[in-house]
Amino acid sequence: MAVTTMPQTKSKSGFRRSLLEPFLDFVRRDRLALIGILIIVSFILIAVFAPFLAPHDPRDMLRREDGTLARLDPPSLRHPFGTTNLGRDVFSQVLIGTRAALLVGFLAAFFVTLIGTNIGIIAGYYGGWVDSLLMRLVDILYAIPLIPFVIIMMALVEPSIWNVIWGISLLTWRTVARIIRSQVLSVSQRPYVKAARMAGCSNFRIMYYHIAPNILPLALLEMAFAVGWAITAEASVSFVGFGDPTVISWGQILHMVFLTGAIRTAWWWVVPPGLAIALLLIGVFFTARSLEEVVNPRLRRR
Amino acid sequence: MTTANGRFIEVKGLKKYFPVHRGFLDSLRSQSKYVKAIDDIDFFIKRGEILGLAGESGSGKTTTGEIMVRLQDPTAGDIFFDTINVADLQGRQLKEFRLRAQMIFQDPYETFSPRLTVFGSIVESLKVHRIGTSAEKVDRVKEALTRAELRPAENFLYRYPHELSGGQRQRVAIARAMVVDPQFIVADEPVSMLDVSIRAGVLNLLKRLRSDFGLTMLYVSHDLSTVTYLCDRQATMYLGKIVEVGPSKVMVKGAHHPYTKALFSAVPLPNPDAHRERTPIEGEITGNIDLPRGCRFNPRCPYAIDICFQEEPDLVESEPGHATACHVFPARAD
Numbered sequence: 001m002a003v004t005t006m007p008q009t010k011s012k013s014g015f016r017r018s019l020l021e022p023f024l025d026f027v028r029r030d031r032l033a034l035i036g037i038l039i040i041v042s043f044i045l046i047a048v049f050a051p052f053l054a055p056h057d058p059r060d061m062l063r064r065e066d067g068t069l070a071r072l073d074p075p076s077l078r079h080p081f082g083t084t085n086l087g088r089d090v091f092s093q094v095l096i097g098t099r100a101a102l103l104v105g106f107l108a109a110f111f112v113t114l115i116g117t118n119i120g121i122i123a124g125y126y127g128g129w130v131d132s133l134l135m136r137l138v139d140i141l142y143a144i145p146l147i148p149f150v151i152i153m154m155a156l157v158e159p160s161i162w163n164v165i166w167g168i169s170l171l172t173w174r175t176v177a178r179i180i181r182s183q184v185l186s187v188s189q190r191p192y193v194k195a196a197r198m199a200g201c202s203n204f205r206i207m208y209y210h211i212a213p214n215i216l217p218l219a220l221l222e223m224a225f226a227v228g229w230a231i232t233a234e235a236s237v238s239f240v241g242f243g244d245p246t247v248i249s250w251g252q253i254l255h256m257v258f259l260t261g262a263i264r265t266a267w268w269w270v271v272p273p274g275l276a277i278a279l280l281l282i283g284v285f286f287t288a289r290s291l292e293e294v295v296n297p298r299l300r301r302r
Numbered sequence: 303m304t305t306a307n308g309r310f311i312e313v314k315g316l317k318k319y320f321p322v323h324r325g326f327l328d329s330l331r332s333q334s335k336y337v338k339a340i341d342d343i344d345f346f347i348k349r350g351e352i353l354g355l356a357g358e359s360g361s362g363k364t365t366t367g368e369i370m371v372r373l374q375d376p377t378a379g380d381i382f383f384d385t386i387n388v389a390d391l392q393g394r395q396l397k398e399f400r401l402r403a404q405m406i407f408q409d410p411y412e413t414f415s416p417r418l419t420v421f422g423s424i425v426e427s428l429k430v431h432r433i434g435t436s437a438e439k440v441d442r443v444k445e446a447l448t449r450a451e452l453r454p455a456e457n458f459l460y461r462y463p464h465e466l467s468g469g470q471r472q473r474v475a476i477a478r479a480m481v482v483d484p485q486f487i488v489a490d491e492p493v494s495m496l497d498v499s500i501r502a503g504v505l506n507l508l509k510r511l512r513s514d515f516g517l518t519m520l521y522v523s524h525d526l527s528t529v530t531y532l533c534d535r536q537a538t539m540y541l542g543k544i545v546e547v548g549p550s551k552v553m554v555k556g557a558h559h560p561y562t563k564a565l566f567s568a569v570p571l572p573n574p575d576a577h578r579e580r581t582p583i584e585g586e587i588t589g590n591i592d593l594p595r596g597c598r599f600n601p602r603c604p605y606a607i608d609i610c611f612q613e614e615p616d617l618v619e620s621e622p623g624h625a626t627a628c629h630v631f632p633a634r635a636d
Contacts, residue, residue: 191409192414192415195413195423195475198371198373198405198427199427199430210415214417
């Protein structure tokens with residue numbers, strides 16, 4: 001029996017060899033990829049340990065030693081990023097805000113990839129009217145701009161972080177679907193797909209056992225890019241004030257600065273969340289870029 | 303419908319037309335044109351026989367092979383397999399047919415999913431058809447590898463295709479076809495992408511499988527030297543038609559159709575000083591959308607006479623079992 005379980009463990013190691021190992025090799029040589037991964041890992045650690053790292057409750061209205069409300073205090077040892085107009089600690093808010101960014105980024109990217117990959121496989125494999133129908137749907141979705149779409153969705157349903165995730169997922173899968181479809185068109189003409197049909201495999205088994213593993217690297221790459229889009233979209237939607245009011249996110253912090261008019265004076269309230277967004281996006285795109293070079297070796301020659 | 307006189311597989315009036323899409327407006331005008339990949343062919347294969355199907359790319363030989371194992375659906379025609387017509391099997395019956403007819407593909411590099419081990423690729427049929435327990439599956443895969451002369455089988459089970467040579471891969475492909483104990487195998491150019499040095503080994507393996515298991519085979523190739531080596535009978539295809547069919551031994555000595563002759567004269571001879579009559583044909587295979595009037599080989603035929611541009615020749619037997627579709631050859635008595 002031990003023998004029969006071997007293919008599975010082996011195929012995992014095959015996967016490791018074919019994707020993760022060249023990726024790690026690449027990271028070792030490519031400084032930018034290393035920086036990107038370090039940035040993402042740091043943000044994940046911050047998000048996980050945010051409640052322990054934050055010196056204050058991000059919603060507490062803090063007072064100075066003389067008992068007055070710590071309104072718009074500039075950065076100090078007690079408040080590394082200063083305070084808001086209501087005496088809240090910006091540093092703590094930025095730390096907690098990492099959670100919203102990563103939650104939206106990773107979950108939306110996961111759903112985007114899940115929907116997009118499935119639609120892409122079905123369209124590319126079946127072809128014909130199924131393909132035409134799904135790709136025309138993608139065309140229609142391409143005509144809808146992402147951020148207004150999410151804003152309108154938030155306005156129609158209740159603004160919650162889950163609806164932001166759904167809003168992003170429902171629209172952004174279009175890109176993944178189109179890219180996966182084109183790859184499936186090519187993969188499904190390979191002789192090994194004919195061989196699978198000769199073995200008597202059902203269409204479902206051909207699509208998910210024989211084709212899907214061979215487009216997995218591309219799907220993962222698209223997922224990495226989707227993380228970037230999702231973070232941007234969440235920040236934008238929150239900045240214009242349609243985000244989840246109960247969740248502290250970087251966009252939300254920027255929204256409050258703007259709303260109170262402190263954006264011109266309290267630079268310490270503006271710069272940290274802005275830099276956090278930019279830094280996380282840089283990390284994501286550096287990683288995605290190196291992943292892309294692993295998936296598509298032709299890019300390496302540039 | 304039982305096929306008489308030892309004919310195990312009999313193909314009648316087989317056609318495969320692919321519609322040509324030229325654009326949206328043309329499709330409205332409903333002037334659909336077709337590529338006639340296979341244009342009404344008949345042939346049979348006896349039990350335990352290897353039939354060769356030769357021709358250039360575009361002659362329809364691969365399409366014929368794929369239709370025989372129902373990888374593609376025929377546009378028209380019947381394929382009698384033993385006693386059943388498999389031309390329009392669907393669903394479960396088609397799945398069961400996969401246990402009786404298998405295929406070996408041309409490209410040993412693309413014929414395996416890079417993410418499956420040798421075991422994973424071969425066991426797939428057994429899994430899909432729910433044959434045997436886990437232990438029995440392993441045994442059957444090992445047996446298939448042994449039959450394909452990959453010994454010891456244990457050394458190959460858990461290797462990935464990229465770790466194997468072209469010849470080994472083609473043997474694994476043979477093992478994959480053999481694992482379900484099929485009665486009929488279509489081998490589509492199984493050696494064309496292999497080094498010459500290992501071709502003979504694979505061809506001999508196919509011969510041995512035929513004699514050991516009584517396999518019936520359709521061997522598709524553009525290379526007449528391998529066709530003649532392996533096959534009992536062979537058919538030449540040109541633009542979707544069979545232009546000549548006969549026993550290999552007879553055809554290698556005296557092919558009648560100018561096209562078959564040209565294919566034979568393209569086979570290199572081992573003796574560099576040997577001279578032989580060459581049949582010169584020019585150009586490439588013409589498109590099979592707008593076929594020429596008369597014989598479809600007439601644009602390239604050095605012997606074409608008036609009637610070749612008027613009437614399409616039928617396959618006519620010149621001696622038992624040897625038929626040619628040509629107005630000029632063999633020289634007719636009348």
